[in-house]
Amino acid sequence: MSRDSLAGLLYVVATPIGNLQDCSPRAVETLKKVSLIAAEDTRHSRRLLDQFGIQTPLQALHEHNEQQISSALLKKLAAGENIAVISDAGTPLISDPGFRLVQACHQAGITVTPIPGPSALICALSAAGMPADKFIFEGFLPSKPSSRAKHLQTLAEETRTLVFYEAPHRILESVSDLAEAFGGEREVVLARELTKVYETIHHSTLSALLAWMQADHNQQKGEFVLIVAGAPPVDNQEISSEALQVFHILREELPLKQAAKLASRITGVNKNRLYALGLEQEGEK
Numbered sequence: 110m111s112r113d114s115l116a117g118l119l120y121v122v123a124t125p126i127g128n129l130q131d132c133s134p135r136a137v138e139t140l141k142k143v144s145l146i147a148a149e150d151t152r153h154s155r156r157l158l159d160q161f162g163i164q165t166p167l168q169a170l171h172e173h174n175e176q177q178i179s180s181a182l183l184k185k186l187a188a189g190e191n192i193a194v195i196s197d198a199g200t201p202l203i204s205d206p207g208f209r210l211v212q213a214c215h216q217a218g219i220t221v222t223p224i225p226g227p228s229a230l231i232c233a234l235s236a237a238g239m240p241a242d243k244f245i246f247e248g249f250l251p252s253k254p255s256s257r258a259k260h261l262q263t264l265a266e267e268t269r270t271l272v273f274y275e276a277p278h279r280i281l282e283s284v285s286d287l288a289e290a291f292g293g294e295r296e297v298v299l300a301r302e303l304t305k306v307y308e309t310i311h312h313s314t315l316s317a318l319l320a321w322m323q324a325d326h327n328q329q330k331g332e333f334v335l336i337v338a339g340a341p342p343v344d345n346q347e348i349s350s351e352a353l354q355v356f357h358i359l360r361e362e363l364p365l366k367q368a369a370k371l372a373s374r375i376t377g378v379n380k381n382r383l384y385a386l387g388l389e390q391e392g393e394k
C-alpha cells in the first residue's frame with residue numbers, strides 16, 4: 110500500500126462470534142502491533158485479548174461516547190499512531206459501534222483498512238440453504254410492537270432473502286410478528302448460537318418455527334439470526350384454494366383494495382396479485 114501522509118492507519122478488525130479459533134492470525138498480529146484498541150466493552154474484550162497474549166491498551170468506544178472519543182482518536186491517528194477498532198463480537202459497524210469513527214477518518218483523509226473475519230449474518234447465510242446471491246440485511250427489528258408491525262408490513266413483498274438479528278427476550282414476539290406480516294407458510298431458517306456448543310440451524314416455516322420454539326425453551330436461548338425467504342415474484346405466485354376462499358369472502362363484504370390487503374395479511378399472498386385477480390374477475394362479470 111503506498112501512502113503519502115505520515116498519518117496512522119485505522120484497522121477495523123473482526124473478532125470471533127463464539128469460537129475463539131475463528132480469530133485470524135492477521136487479526137491477532139494487527140491487535141498486537143497497534144498502539145491502541147478502541148473496543149465496545151473493554152472488560153469483555155480484555156478477556157479475548159488475554160487469550161491471545163495481546164497487551165495493547167484499550168479505549169472504550171460505544172454508542173454513547175463514539176462522537177467524543179472519535180475526535181480524540183482522530184488526533185492520535187493524525188499524529189501517526191496506528192489504532193484498531195473492535196466490537197464485542199463479529200465485525201464492527203454491523204449492528205455495532207464504529208460507523209462514526211470510520212466516517213470521521215474518511216472525512217479527515219485517514220486510511221481505514223479492514224481485517225475481515227466473522228460476522229453472524231454471513232455465517233448464517235452461508236449455511237442456511239436460502240438464496241444468498243441477493244439479500245437484504247435488516248439488523249434488529251424495532252423494539253416497539255407497533256413500529257415493528259408497521260416496518261414488517263413494508264417488507265412483506267420484498268423478493269430478496271431477508272436477514273434479521275434478534276435477542277432471546279424478543280425472539281418469540283418477532284417470529285410471531287413475521288408470521289403475521291408475511292404469512293405463516295413463509296420459509297425461514299433459524300441460526301442459533303453459531304460456532305458455539307449449541308449451534309442450531311433449523312429450516313422451517315414461520316408458523317411451524319414459532320410452535321417449535323414455544324415447545325422447547327432451550328431453543329429460545331442464546332443469539333439468533335433469522336433468515337426469511339423473500340416473497341415469490343408476483344407473477345409466479347401460486348394461490349391456494351384456501352387463500353382464494355378467504356379473498357372471495359372478503360371481496361363480498363369489502364371494496365377490492367381493502368379485501369386484497371386484508372386477504373394478503375391473512376394468507377401471505379401478495380396483495381397486488383390479489384388486487385389484479387380481483388380486477389380480472391370484475392372484467393369477466
Ligand code: SAM
Pocket residue numbers: 126127196198199200201202203204205227228229230273274275276300301302303304305332333334
Ligand atoms: N457485529 C456483529 C456481527 O458482525 O455479526 C453483530 C453484533 S449484534 C450487537 C449481536 C447480534 O448478532 C446478536 O443479537 C445476534 O442476533 C447476532 N449474533 C452474534 N453472534 C451470534 C451467534 N454466535 N449466533 C447467532 N447470532 C449471533
